[in-house]
Amino acid sequence: MNPVIDALKFRHACKKFDPQKKIAGPELDIILEGARLSPTSFGMEAWKFLVVVSDDIRQALRPACWDQPQVTDSSHLVVILARPSLIDPSNDYVKSSFLRRELSEDITQAYIKKYKWHMEKEVFSRMNAYAWCSKQCYIALANMMTTAASMGIDSCPMEGFEKDRVEALLEIDTRAFEVAVLVAFGYREGEPSVRRRYSLGQLVEFR
Ligand SMILES: Cc1cc2nc3c(=O)[nH]c(=O)nc-3n(C[C@H](O)[C@H](O)[C@H](O)COP(=O)(O)O)c2cc1C
Numbered sequence: 001m002n003p004v005i006d007a008l009k010f011r012h013a014c015k016k017f018d019p020q021k022k023i024a025g026p027e028l029d030i031i032l033e034g035a036r037l038s039p040t041s042f043g044m045e046a047w048k049f050l051v052v053v054s055d056d057i058r059q060a061l062r063p064a065c066w067d068q069p070q071v072t073d074s075s076h077l078v079v080i081l082a083r084p085s086l087i088d089p090s091n092d093y094v095k096s097s098f099l100r101r102e103l104s105e106d107i108t109q110a111y112i113k114k115y116k117w118h119m120e121k122e123v124f125s126r127m128n129a130y131a132w133c134s135k136q137c138y139i140a141l142a143n144m145m146t147t148a149a150s151m152g153i154d155s156c157p158m159e160g161f162e163k164d165r166v167e168a169l170l171e172i173d174t175r176a177f178e179v180a181v182l183v184a185f186g187y188r189e190g191e192p193s194v195r196r197r198y199s200l201g202q203l204v205e206f207r
Contacts, residue, residue, distance in 0.1 A: 003150065011149035012195065014156045017186035019073040027151055028076060031185060034147030035080075035140040042115055044097055046083040046133045047140060048177060050170065051076055057169070064165035065182065070156045074184035079170065080141055081177040082133030089116035130178050137180035148185055158182040 023031075028051070035049050052058055053076070062071040071077060086093040089112070098111045123132050145155040159181055166179050 004146065007146050007149040010152070011145055011155065012192040014070065014074075014154040014184070014186070014188050014192070016189045017070060017074040017154065017156075017184065018189040021075065021187040023075040023153055023185055023187075027153060028185075030151065031144050031148045031153070032078075034143045038136075038140040038143045040136040040139070041132075042097075042111075042118075043100075044087055044094075044133075044136070046086045047137050047180070048081040048083060049140070050079040050081055052079060052170075060169050061161075061166060064169060065158060065161040068156075068158060068160055070158065070184040071182075073186070074156070075186035076184070078144070078183050078185065079166070080137045080180045080183065081172065082130055082137050082180040083177055084129030084133045085176050087119070087129050087133060089119055130180075133178075134180040141181055141183055144183060144185075153185055154188045155186075156184045158184065 032049060032051075040046070052061070055072070058072045058077055061077070062068065065071045085091075088094070094115060095108075095112060098108050098115070101108070101111075103111070119132075141157055145157065148155050161179070161182055163179050166182075167174055170179075172179065
């Protein structure tokens with residue numbers, strides 16, 4: 001029907017991974033490329049992708065992640081880190097981020113002004129920097145899962161974890177990074193349960 005819809009139909013939140021089946025390096029790189037190419041608001045890219053390859057670290061993480069078997073049995077566990085410290089309008093990172101566009105100084109300054117206005121008026125009045133960065137991280141999360149699915153690779157997004165414990169176990173410098181969400185990749189063992197979704201008629205409205 002459509003290759004993206006096919007991948008979306010293949011994807012499910014995999015509860016049981018085959019611990020013996022590992023994702024090959026080139027395919028993992030493609031999944032990470034799906035993250036890298038993801039959009040972010042104002043192009044801030046205030047994120048980082050931590051691929052946990054150590055079995056010891058994954059064993060240690062599992063109790064902090066509701067003892068979910070995906071943490072240890074998947075092929076790869078990716079921790080998506082938000083970088084809320086970067087996005088303050090006064091941070092040099094914001095200016096350097098706009099400078100990458102190679103626009104004139106006037107237009108660059110106009111972008112920074114617009115960004116500052118938007119962040120102060122619309123964003124920080126409603127949420128903190130961690131929440132805003134995490135929203136962007138979830139776009140990368142979705143794209144990674146769809147990219148994986150397009151190659152027949154399963155995934156499980158995971159919010160079921162204790163943030164402080166996971167950050168401590170991973171020795172994250174929380175002045176710079178905070179865990180947004182985890183995602184496990186690998187190959188399913190057994191068949192997934194039936195997918196439940198509301199119909200388009202229930203979810204979509206045209207005006
Ligand atoms: C952000 C997010 C966090 C989730 N956290 C978990 C989790 O910690 N453990 C888990 O087994 N499933 C988790 N899920 C999977 C959902 O429960 C699942 O996507 C939903 O029930 C729909 O099922 P499907 O993805 O198989 O279609 C999460 C999904 C999302 C999008």
